[in-house]
Amino acid sequence: MNAQDLYRARYGDPAYAAPETWSPIIEHLLGHRSVRSYLPDAVSDDQLSAIIAAAQSAASSSNLQAWSVVAVRDPATRAALADCAGGQVHVKEAPLQLVWLADLARLDHLAQANQRPAAGLDYLEMFLVGVIDAALAAQNAAAAAESLGLATVYIGGMRNQPEKVAELLKLPPKVVAVFGMCVGTPDPAKPAEIKPRPPQSVVLHHESYTPLAAQDAGIAAYNDAMAAFYSRQNMDVRGTWAVHSAKRVAGPESLSGRDRLVEALHKRGFPLK
Numbered sequence: 001m002n003a004q005d006l007y008r009a010r011y012g013d014p015a016y017a018a019p020e021t022w023s024p025i026i027e028h029l030l031g032h033r034s035v036r037s038y039l040p041d042a043v044s045d046d047q048l049s050a051i052i053a054a055a056q057s058a059a060s061s062s063n064l065q066a067w068s069v070v071a072v073r074d075p076a077t078r079a080a081l082a083d084c085a086g087g088q089v090h091v092k093e094a095p096l097q098l099v100w101l102a103d104l105a106r107l108d109h110l111a112q113a114n115q116r117p118a119a120g121l122d123y124l125e126m127f128l129v130g131v132i133d134a135a136l137a138a139q140n141a142a143a144a145a146e147s148l149g150l151a152t153v154y155i156g157g158m159r160n161q162p163e164k165v166a167e168l169l170k171l172p173p174k175v176v177a178v179f180g181m182c183v184g185t186p187d188p189a190k191p192a193e194i195k196p197r198p199p200q201s202v203v204l205h206h207e208s209y210t211p212l213a214a215q216d217a218g219i220a221a222y223n224d225a226m227a228a229f230y231s232r233q234n235m236d237v238r239g240t241w242a243v244h245s246a247k248r249v250a251g252p253e254s255l256s257g258r259d260r261l262v263e264a265l266h267k268r269g270f271p272l273k
């Protein structure tokens with residue numbers, strides 16, 4: 001796909017003109033799509049090492065390195081993780097599951113080893129630092145994997161049952177899974193399409209926040225782009241993207257068990273003060 005085609009696909013709008021500013025990395029990032037069908041071919045240790053070096057190249061809050069990742073190849077563990085994540089088949093089938101962790105245990109450990117207090121770890125701020133570090137590392141890994149011809153999909157379902165995931169992966173206290181990530185060779189028989197994003201007028205605000213009412217035209221355009229996407233993909237989605245999204249936040253029952261996340265985090269050793 002050339003730059004113009006990629007841009008149109010990214011916004012699902014044939015009238016959207018690509019900027020003149022362009023680079024191979026921008027081109028690569030615009031080609032992202034989540035993949036949920038994988039061949040069984042293994043991801044090699046060498047590929048994993050390159051992907052993790054890219055992940056470690058992400059910025060890290062105060063260089064605290066408050067994240068870790070567990071690479072799971074064992075089919076039985078993958079199947080158990082798939083169960084934890086609401087039975088998502090791709091978690092079982094992808095040859096590699098990377099479980100990205102907010103990791104405050106290492107900081108706690110090194111504070112203890114240096115006879116230093118570590119009460120700051122008990123605050124919500126430090127939990128957020130771990131989550132942000134993990135997310136930045138993971139996104140670098142996703143881009144790196146895609147650059148190798150592999151595909152990925154994030155698995156937020158890893159937060160459905162945090163205690164079970166922690167038990168399976170033998171996570172110590174002060175470590176919790178933020179999300180998983182399937183990695184593998186995409187099945188060419190089931191290609192994934194680039195999913196459109198809202199027009200920039202919805203997410204990009206100049207100097208100060210655009211009033212929500214002024215975002216409505218962009219949201220209406222996005223509802224249309226997503227309706228076309230759902231129909232091309234033969235997806236049985238009822239209602240517009242806006243309605244679909246509203247359903248996802250309707251109440252605690254729509255959070256797939258994650259409505260009790262605070263309780264689970266407390267149990268995992270995050271007081272979140």
Ligand SMILES: Cc1cc2nc3c(=O)[nH]c(=O)nc-3n(C[C@H](O)[C@H](O)[C@H](O)COP(=O)(O)O)c2cc1C
Binds near residue numbers: 035158
């Ligand atoms: C943090 C996070 C968690 C996600 N969790 C899941 C998941 O549990 N299962 C899944 O199939 N996709 C999951 N996704 C993928 C999103 O549905 C996907 O990124 C979104 O629909 C946009 O599509 P695209 O990535 O193909 O552009 C997740 C994405 C993110 C960023």
